[in-house]
Amino acid sequence: MSPQSSLASKDSIKVGIIGLSIGSGVRFVPPWAYVAHYPALAKIPEKYQISSILNSTLSSAEAAVNNLSLNTTKPFDSLDKFAQYESNDLVTVSVRVPLHKQLLLPNIESNKNIFSEWPLGASTNEAESILKLVKEKDLKTVIGLQKRKAPAILKIKELISSNKIGRITSVSLSAVSELGGPTRAESLSSYIFESKNGANFFTIPFGHTLDGLLYAVGKKVKSVKANVLTLYKEQQLVDLDSKLVGKVVSKDTVDHISIAGLLTDNTPITIEFRGGSSSRVGNRNLHVEIHGTKGDILYESDSAFSELAPIDLSYSYEGSDGVVKFDNGKDYNATVDNVLGLYESYYEYKDTQGSRQGFEKDGFPTFEDSVILHRLLDRIVESSNTGKEIDVKDIYEF
Amino acid sequence: MSPQSSLASKDSIKVGIIGLSIGSGVRFVPPWAYVAHYPALAKIPEKYQISSILNSTLSSAEAAVNNLSLNTTKPFDSLDKFAQYESNDLVTVSVRVPLHKQLLLPNIESNKNIFSEWPLGASTNEAESILKLVKEKDLKTVIGLQKRKAPAILKIKELISSNKIGRITSVSLSAVSELGGPTRAESLSSYIFESKNGANFFTIPFGHTLDGLLYAVGKKVKSVKANVLTLYKEQQLVDLDSKLVGKVVSKDTVDHISIAGLLTDNTPITIEFRGGSSSRVGNRNLHVEIHGTKGDILYESDSAFSELAPIDLSYSYEGSDGVVKFDNGKDYNATVDNVLGLYESYYEYKDTQGSRQGFEKDGFPTFEDSVILHRLLDRIVESSNTGKEIDVKDIYEF
Numbered sequence: 001m002s003p004q005s006s007l008a009s010k011d012s013i014k015v016g017i018i019g020l021s022i023g024s025g026v027r028f029v030p031p032w033a034y035v036a037h038y039p040a041l042a043k044i045p046e047k048y049q050i051s052s053i054l055n056s057t058l059s060s061a062e063a064a065v066n067n068l069s070l071n072t073t074k075p076f077d078s079l080d081k082f083a084q085y086e087s088n089d090l091v092t093v094s095v096r097v098p099l100h101k102q103l104l105l106p107n108i109e110s111n112k113n114i115f116s117e118w119p120l121g122a123s124t125n126e127a128e129s130i131l132k133l134v135k136e137k138d139l140k141t142v143i144g145l146q147k148r149k150a151p152a153i154l155k156i157k158e159l160i161s162s163n164k165i166g167r168i169t170s171v172s173l174s175a176v177s178e179l180g181g182p183t184r185a186e187s188l189s190s191y192i193f194e195s196k197n198g199a200n201f202f203t204i205p206f207g208h209t210l211d212g213l214l215y216a217v218g219k220k221v222k223s224v225k226a227n228v229l230t231l232y233k234e235q236q237l238v239d240l241d242s243k244l245v246g247k248v249v250s251k252d253t254v255d256h257i258s259i260a261g262l263l264t265d266n267t268p269i270t271i272e273f274r275g276g277s278s279s280r281v282g283n284r285n286l287h288v289e290i291h292g293t294k295g296d297i298l299y300e301s302d303s304a305f306s307e308l309a310p311i312d313l314s315y316s317y318e319g320s321d322g323v324v325k326f327d328n329g330k331d332y333n334a335t336v337d338n339v340l341g342l343y344e345s346y347y348e349y350k351d352t353q354g355s356r357q358g359f360e361k362d363g364f365p366t367f368e369d370s371v372i373l374h375r376l377l378d379r380i381v382e383s384s385n386t387g388k389e390i391d392v393k394d395i396y397e398f
Numbered sequence: 399m400s401p402q403s404s405l406a407s408k409d410s411i412k413v414g415i416i417g418l419s420i421g422s423g424v425r426f427v428p429p430w431a432y433v434a435h436y437p438a439l440a441k442i443p444e445k446y447q448i449s450s451i452l453n454s455t456l457s458s459a460e461a462a463v464n465n466l467s468l469n470t471t472k473p474f475d476s477l478d479k480f481a482q483y484e485s486n487d488l489v490t491v492s493v494r495v496p497l498h499k500q501l502l503l504p505n506i507e508s509n510k511n512i513f514s515e516w517p518l519g520a521s522t523n524e525a526e527s528i529l530k531l532v533k534e535k536d537l538k539t540v541i542g543l544q545k546r547k548a549p550a551i552l553k554i555k556e557l558i559s560s561n562k563i564g565r566i567t568s569v570s571l572s573a574v575s576e577l578g579g580p581t582r583a584e585s586l587s588s589y590i591f592e593s594k595n596g597a598n599f600f601t602i603p604f605g606h607t608l609d610g611l612l613y614a615v616g617k618k619v620k621s622v623k624a625n626v627l628t629l630y631k632e633q634q635l636v637d638l639d640s641k642l643v644g645k646v647v648s649k650d651t652v653d654h655i656s657i658a659g660l661l662t663d664n665t666p667i668t669i670e671f672r673g674g675s676s677s678r679v680g681n682r683n684l685h686v687e688i689h690g691t692k693g694d695i696l697y698e699s700d701s702a703f704s705e706l707a708p709i710d711l712s713y714s715y716e717g718s719d720g721v722v723k724f725d726n727g728k729d730y731n732a733t734v735d736n737v738l739g740l741y742e743s744y745y746e747y748k749d750t751q752g753s754r755q756g757f758e759k760d761g762f763p764t765f766e767d768s769v770i771l772h773r774l775l776d777r778i779v780e781s782s783n784t785g786k787e788i789d790v791k792d793i794y795e796f
Contacts, residue, residue: 281695
């Protein structure tokens with residue numbers, strides 16, 4: 001069933017997507033909009049119609065329209081015309097981060113509500129400037145921090161907010177991702193290994209994971225002491241079989257984050273987020289423990305990119321039936337369904353206006369939530385660079 | 399077989415022990431000398447004879463002599479006479495830490511070599527002052543950092559020094575101990591919950607564990623950023639069945655240590671050492687991972703007091719037979735045999751003089767090693783108190 005099915009109602013939201021291409025070729029890595037946004041929207045055709053697609057070429061936009069049988073979707077290659085297209089209620093941008101601002105500006109000017117992939121900007125300044133513009137226009141925004149919609153994260157939030165594990169006494173996160181390791185799949189673009197682009201080991205797997213964890217715990221960060229390191233300044237290219245191809249490429253993005261932090265109420269949080277191969281022994285690629293006075297929570301994943309991989313949650317508390325393993329649901333597809341959760345929530349709250357989600361269970365993260373995370377990441381780097389504990393209490397203020 | 403067996407040779411070392419009592423009573427907690435030093439020495443009667451025992455009362459010393467059938471051991475209650483007893487080559491002190499200095503002074507004055515339990519002093523100043531005295535007298539010293547003699551730790555040291563896991567890229571330690579949790583066994587003395595005594599959660603389980611880890615890795619610490627917290631300022635007393643007895647006692651010792659540190663060569667080290675009950679889900683009470691460019695090491699234990707509990711070591715590296723589980727040996731008794739390792743090594747090197755072990759595989763840790771650890775612990779607290787990254791490179795200088 002395509003989003004253009006007969007289920008579309010007058011209430012449905014018309015979404016224009018920037019960056020929904022279908023691509024081709026042996027080494028083709030399908031874009032995120034194709035992997036996540038399109039299938040998410042296709043699941044709720046009664047709520048969303050894809051009204052338009054803007055790609056860098058008209059042929060690419062037309063190919064997507066034709067290939068996906070989006071019969072009522074208008075293809076664009078002109079940003080200005082796309083921005084002025086009256087059928088777009090909401091504009092989703094899912095392209096390289098440094099392009100976000102220039103692509104969003106005309107759409108903001110045209111009073112479109114915006115769903116932007118995380119990170120919002122290639123820098124915090126850029127994200128703040130985008131936020132300022134949407135606030136001036138009083139637009140609704142969604143930021144693609146979709147881990148907040150993972151069923152396991154929502155379950156943890158429920159366990160904690162209902163006091164099942166009592167007062168939280170410690171939070172720890174350890175993770176490893178090959179993105180920051182000694183080798184690089186040759187199919188990967190160098191884009192995510194150049195820090196100026198803002199989309200990298202630090203902002204993406206670490207940023208999503210930190211956001212999801214803090215959201216689940218429901219506590220603001222008070223201060224951080226951190227080491228943010230670049231241990232690998234070069235990577236060896238490997239082929240699809242992980243064999244070295246004999247080529248070394250440079251990398252200036254960080255690959256190791258170690259944090260001793262405090263949440264509000266002085267709850268300690270300890271983080272090791274490292275680059276490298278999956279460990280042959282020891283914890284899985286993502287391992288998070290949350291301990292409370294009455295219970296304990298463990299969540300794990302095979303991927304540090306836990307915003308798009310299934311999370312295995314287990315917990316136990318005073319009065320629970322031993323150790324409970326949470327069921328994500330047999331049809332759960334983390335890649336699609338977390339993004340789906342954002343669209344569902346945006347639809348549910350389409351007639352109300354909120355500047356940020358914060359730690360609320362309902363609703364969806366906004367550009368304000370995005371800027372908070374941008375600021376937090378900056379403070380973590382600042383602690384590393386200055387050798388000082390950095391107070392972050394003010395990142396929540398606008 | 400008692401240490402006074404016929405195996406004793408002219409070469410055997412005569413050791414006088416301060417604090418070897420046998421005690422009695424329902425709530426009696428046998429002293430460390432009885433639990434570890436005595437059985438360790440009893441295993442190598444050809445190398446050591448217990449020449450004397452100094453306790454606070456003569457009856458206690460006599461009871462130990464009689465109960466343990468130490469027929470040639472002289473009981474003392476006079477420190478001065480004990481210190482002047484010519485048959486003591488080596489004096490082992492295993493009593494409350496604040497008593498170390500006053501008990502050691504006359505023995506140092508009498509040119510006895512000294513084996514002191516860790517921590518050496520109730521403060522770094524005290525430890526430094528003891529070190530100064532033994533150096534002036536050119537005495538040999540052993541500090542009871544016996545985790546360095548755990549077979550698993552020595553195996554890790556071998557794996558790392560022989561480059562089996564390649565260049566080390568990260569080190570992480572997480573541990574939990576009830577000593578720093580919300581409850582306290584009523585059998586435990588308040589002594590270890592009063593920071594002025596210097597023997598507590600921070601110095602003992604954390605200190606031993608940190609020392610063993612750094613020794614295994616074989617790298618000095620370069621800098622630390624730390625949070626050292628006291629989350630529980632009170633504890634509820636519990637009985638032998640872990641039932642609350644309805645009494646609350648105060649506690650001023652720390653119970654949570656979170657560190658983002660760097661070893662030499664900027665190898666990152668991340669630590670969470672927390673107080674609380676064993677987790678119902680998640681890692682075991684001690685969980686250490688060491689990752690290298692060619693392999694990974696995991697060591698775990700059911701106790702954060704890993705200096706006296708068995709360590710389960712597993713590792714895997716390029717060319718290893720999958721994941722290898724290290725065999726501690728079927729007769730291995732961590733409590734006794736780690737201390738035994740110190741005595742064995744002291745015997746082996748009794749005719750040579752070394753000021754410190756450092757990270758050498760052979761030999762035994764000395765008061766200089768002890769002072770290095772005292773200084774490191776102080777710097778960790780300093781980082782927490784000042785909110786600054788603390789450079790610790792100079793702690794190794796004398």
